[in-house]
Amino acid sequence: MPSALPVYSIVPFAAMLLAIAVCPLWTPHWWESNRNKLVVACALGLPVAGFYAARHPHVLLDTVQDYVSFMLLLTALYVIAGGIRLTGDLRATPLVNTTFLATGSVLASFLGTTGAAMLLIRPVLQTNHERTRVTHTVVFFIFLVANIGGLLTPLGDPPLFLGYLEGVPFTWTFRLLPHWLFTVLVLLLIYFVWDSIEYGREPAPALARDIAEREPLRLEGTLNFVWLAGVLLAVAFLRAPWREALILALTGLSLWQTPRAVHRANEFSPHPMIEVAVLFLGIFVTMIPALELLRTRGGALGVREPWQFFWATGTLSSFLDNAPTYLTFLALGQGLQLPDEVVGVPHAILAAISVGAVFMGANTYIGNAPNFMVKAIAEATRVRMPSFFAYMLYSGGILLPVFAAVTWLFFRT
DSSP states (O other): OOSOOOGGGGHHHHHHHHHHHHHHHHSHHHHTOHHHHHHHHHHHHHHHHHHHHHHOHHHHHHHHHHHHHHHHHHHHHHHHHHTOEEEEEOOOOHHHHHHHHHHHHHHHHHHHHHHHHHHHHHHHHHHTTTOSOOHHHHHHHHHHTTTGGGGSSTTTSHHHHHHHHTTOOGGGGGGGHHHHHHHHHHHHHHHHHHHHHHHHTSOHHHHHHHHHSOEEEEEEOTTHHHHHHHHHHHHHHOOTTHHHHHHHHHHHHHHHHSOHHHHHHTTOOSHHHHHHHHHHHHHHHHHHHHHHHHHHHGGGGOOOSHHHHHHHHHHHHHHSOHHHHHHHHHHHHHTTTOOOSBTTBOHHHHHHHHHHHHHGGGSSTTSSHHHHHHHHHHHHTTOOOOOHHHHHHHHHHHHHHHHHHHHHHHOOO
16 A cells, blocks of 8 residues: 555545535436446446456455445345334323434434434324324434434444444443433433423314324334344344354345335335445545545644544534544544554544434435425425524524533543
8 A cells, every 4th residue: 555645536535525425416406316326336346446456456346345345234224124114103202202202312313313313203193193293203302213323233223333333342332321422411401491382382173183193103014123133233243154044044034024014104215225225435535545644644634632523523423424534533533643542543533423423414414314304204294394504503503502511521621
């Protein structure tokens, strides 16, 4: 591997991230096609792949292996969670809604943020469909279930699994329990107070319908929890290729054993996973030179303290995909030659990168994949969701003060 690649070698990576951030807003119809995404990924990734295949094939091979492991886990979580269906219509009281959000915050670390969000968003919307004030509930659902809740295991959010593939121990993320607990509890408290105020403003007929139209919760596809436990054990205790073989087998069992009616009711489709596979193919390949440059020249950027890593990682994760952002700043930390406590960086630096990548994916609709999914499902049930910039007013007013408190509590120099 060369000790100093030219700076222009990061252009394909920057262009790939720019395409992911801009195209959904600039050319949404064209970008909907996975074929068009594949064209972009190949156009930007093939020159990099060709260079490394010719000069450093082992680096390209390692990247391909990481990509396969990454995609197998995401596919397994998507398929298994897609085979679980929760239905029902409870009274939409502030306590019930807060309990939904708290439960989703826990499940996100074990089903993944996408799996937990897809499992719970429809029951939440069904429970609240009699109410007239629902937007704030969906916004907090995105904050907690689609993002912040997924901090505690490598299954929770894609950047944490990439860290696991880089050598972070499976149980290391348990160190982040104080960060998770503080943030989740604060946001749940804010939500409960907010929803209590909104509940008091509901018209009397809406509350009467909410009381009259109740249906007990019903869970289908429970066998998938067995397959999910198998995936958790595989990631925790096995190494490649046995880990990937078992995950693939459990995914196949889930598809085979889950009734088709459950998949149809969940609107289960391979399209989202094909989209993720195409985009991450381009990301994994184009980011190779960017990571190498950060490892060799990262000290020149001036980012050295935990609070700087938290906000730098988080800011980029708000607008770019948080998985490559995590690896980018991990490489930067490794290039600073700081004490090697875990994968070449101090524990405090890795904690700041991890929390920043996971938490601040909630700052915008494009910060994490489930955000747009939840928005689309809510709008399909006639919930009026905020626009892109209006959503940022929510996140700026609610999340940024909480993240400032997280900085003061956990990442002060």
